[in-house]
Amino acid sequence: MASVTAAGKALLHLSATTPDHHPLTSFSSPAVSFRSSRSRSPFLGLGLRLRLATSSEIPALHARSAARGLRIEAAARPTILVAEKLGEAGLALLREFANVDCSYNLSPEDLCSKISLCDALIVRSGTKVTREVFDASKGRLKVVGRAGVGIDNVDLHAATESGCLVVNAPTANTVAAAEHGIALLASMARNIAQADASMKAGKWQRNKYVGVSLVGKTLAVMGFGKVGSEVARRAKGLGMHVIAHDPYAPADRARAIGVELVSFDEAISTADFISLHMPMTTTTAKLFNDEAFAKVKKGVRIINVARGGVVDEDALVRALDNGTVAQAALDVFTVEPPPKDSKLVMHENVTVTPHLGASTVEAQEGVAVEIAEAVIGALKGELAATAVNAPMVPAEVLSELAPYVILAEKLGRLAVQLVAGGSGIKGVKVVYTSARDPDDLDTRILRAMITKGIIEPISNVFVNIVNADYTAKQRGLRISEERIYLDSSPEVPLDSIQVHLTHVESKFASALSDTGDITVEGRVKDGYPHLTLVGSFSVDVSLERYVILCRNVDKPGNIGRVGRILGEQNVNISFMSVGRIAPRKQAIMAIGVDEEPDKETLKKIGESPAIEEFVFLKL
Numbered sequence: 001m002a003s004v005t006a007a008g009k010a011l012l013h014l015s016a017t018t019p020d021h022h023p024l025t026s027f028s029s030p031a032v033s034f035r036s037s038r039s040r041s042p043f044l045g046l047g048l049r050l051r052l053a054t055s056s057e058i059p060a061l062h063a064r065s066a067a068r069g070l071r072i073e074a075a076a077r078p079t080i081l082v083a084e085k086l087g088e089a090g091l092a093l094l095r096e097f098a099n100v101d102c103s104y105n106l107s108p109e110d111l112c113s114k115i116s117l118c119d120a121l122i123v124r125s126g127t128k129v130t131r132e133v134f135d136a137s138k139g140r141l142k143v144v145g146r147a148g149v150g151i152d153n154v155d156l157h158a159a160t161e162s163g164c165l166v167v168n169a170p171t172a173n174t175v176a177a178a179e180h181g182i183a184l185l186a187s188m189a190r191n192i193a194q195a196d197a198s199m200k201a202g203k204w205q206r207n208k209y210v211g212v213s214l215v216g217k218t219l220a221v222m223g224f225g226k227v228g229s230e231v232a233r234r235a236k237g238l239g240m241h242v243i244a245h246d247p248y249a250p251a252d253r254a255r256a257i258g259v260e261l262v263s264f265d266e267a268i269s270t271a272d273f274i275s276l277h278m279p280m281t282t283t284t285a286k287l288f289n290d291e292a293f294a295k296v297k298k299g300v301r302i303i304n305v306a307r308g309g310v311v312d313e314d315a316l317v318r319a320l321d322n323g324t325v326a327q328a329a330l331d332v333f334t335v336e337p338p339p340k341d342s343k344l345v346m347h348e349n350v351t352v353t354p355h356l357g358a359s360t361v362e363a364q365e366g367v368a369v370e371i372a373e374a375v376i377g378a379l380k381g382e383l384a385a386t387a388v389n390a391p392m393v394p395a396e397v398l399s400e401l402a403p404y405v406i407l408a409e410k411l412g413r414l415a416v417q418l419v420a421g422g423s424g425i426k427g428v429k430v431v432y433t434s435a436r437d438p439d440d441l442d443t444r445i446l447r448a449m450i451t452k453g454i455i456e457p458i459s460n461v462f463v464n465i466v467n468a469d470y471t472a473k474q475r476g477l478r479i480s481e482e483r484i485y486l487d488s489s490p491e492v493p494l495d496s497i498q499v500h501l502t503h504v505e506s507k508f509a510s511a512l513s514d515t516g517d518i519t520v521e522g523r524v525k526d527g528y529p530h531l532t533l534v535g536s537f538s539v540d541v542s543l544e545r546y547v548i549l550c551r552n553v554d555k556p557g558n559i560g561r562v563g564r565i566l567g568e569q570n571v572n573i574s575f576m577s578v579g580r581i582a583p584r585k586q587a588i589m590a591i592g593v594d595e596e597p598d599k600e601t602l603k604k605i606g607e608s609p610a611i612e613e614f615v616f617l618k619l
């Protein structure tokens, strides 16, 4: 079934399986082109490389697809659930690409019941995306977009285990959060909120609300990331002396804006103002506790626009009560919204805002566009630059690695088909030969794709860049990587990739190298993946759809015999190469074919006296 839009166009989703459920590499017709999720869109596997088909093209498409054993399943505009308010510009982008369901304030139960119909979910900080949500999605949810920075409301482990990519919008609200931090700092120092409330209550209390000056005071920025450094920059403009603590921030970045990085204890014990800008993690949870407050300068003032959980709120109330902390200005709370009778919120020396750090018109439009682009990109199968639970790879690196990504998956897929039934795979050794400096070559995607190639043909697990390492670990698959340095031009990222399946039996004995491992090697030639080594035999065959590997005795006529058998059955040879140990000794024929030969043809090849062993491989 295909849905026809008002414009008379339809989006078609093809279920890319042949009747025996082998994933197709690609299918195209004049009306629609589709590349299998399994081969071309390895990152999330959604493979939505579609173009619109006109309604008049649809019947013909159905007929052609039926003839090829393809099912046209349904209109497949993806569905995106937007669970919290998002800026219009972002919504408009999403609507161009997908069905968008804006359902705000869903209960956890309602979210779980909706999610199995959604390909992507977009949230801000108010929605808890728990393991239950991923379980309830039954594998359909492929992307969670966090329209903001902090992803502490998303269960990243559960997301990764289910192969769901989590992306955030890490930059568009930085300035808004920094400005809110500065606003809280200044308004706390001058008692703006309290004085305002007092005047509105009919009072005029000039003596009560004498403030403190900022100029010359020391501000400790705890967490010198995007927001922290913007706060530091602004505080310096106010004449403050700024120090920072961040175990992971480069000192030269701090130095560049005149900020000294110091230890945690030095920061909190010397500062007049402490501003928190670290993420909520297991190590930062309740970092500001009784022990920390015991070390601060008496009368310190604290600003928190990061996460409430970084502060032990009961300890803060105690510190406020005994004067250790003179004032606090808080935008974030351990539980949001905090209980109505929260001692902290009601404390007279505390200024509060309801998590407004990112809430400016500009930031919300920016965040909405940033997250919409990230989610759409991810649904198209592109690797998101703001991925939280997958390697982040800059677009230019990715495009350079793209043919190697395909090669890596095909080598994995090929190697696993050479394993003799029953012998489990435990160890995989990947050897990259490259002239690049190790720091200049990110192999995580390649490793993930090899894992995908190895695991998918032998299981019903869907593997992508997000869950590859996790899935390998679950299956007890140990993947080690080695680098061989090549003394040549580092212009191309890789010379070759070898995949060794260690200590396994092979159904094609010639694929075993001297060490007894199934060994295959590939290279990228003219942008296309080629198989260049099988066991100890050098070959050269383009890795397209099907490959036949034969071992034969190297003597005249043997190659022709196999070629004739294929030709008689109208199976087109796309590529052929012979690798041999020595003239007239054993040789390996690697034959690429465009069509899948039927069983009878394969039997004939096997029975040919010239052939000692052979294997038919689907890529």
Ligand SMILES: NC(=O)C1=CN([C@@H]2O[C@H](COP(=O)(O)OP(=O)(O)OC[C@H]3O[C@@H](n4cnc5c(N)ncnc54)[C@H](O)[C@@H]3O)[C@@H](O)[C@H]2O)C=CC1
Residues within 6 Å of the ligand: 149, 150, 151, 170, 173, 174, 177, 222, 223, 224, 225, 226, 227, 228, 245, 246, 247, 248, 249, 277, 278, 279, 280, 283, 284, 305, 306, 307, 331, 332, 355, 356, 357, 358, 359
């Ligand atoms: N209130 C609001 O509406 C907003 C809150 N935020 C929150 O602000 C925080 C910072 O955001 P960004 O600057 O964008 O993130 P970021 O990732 O750029 O910076 C966080 C910094 O904290 C550092 N850090 C990690 N552990 C630390 C530790 N134990 N001690 C000191 N530093 C540590 C990191 O090295 C990093 O440099 C996050 O918690 C984010 O969720 C961000 C935007 C708006």
Ligand SMILES: O=C(O)C(=O)COP(=O)(O)O
Residues within 6 Å of the ligand: 124, 125, 126, 147, 148, 149, 150, 151, 173, 355, 356, 357, 358, 359
């Ligand atoms: O981006 C962040 O980390 C924030 O805290 C902003 O949260 P919000 O999107 O306003 O719910």
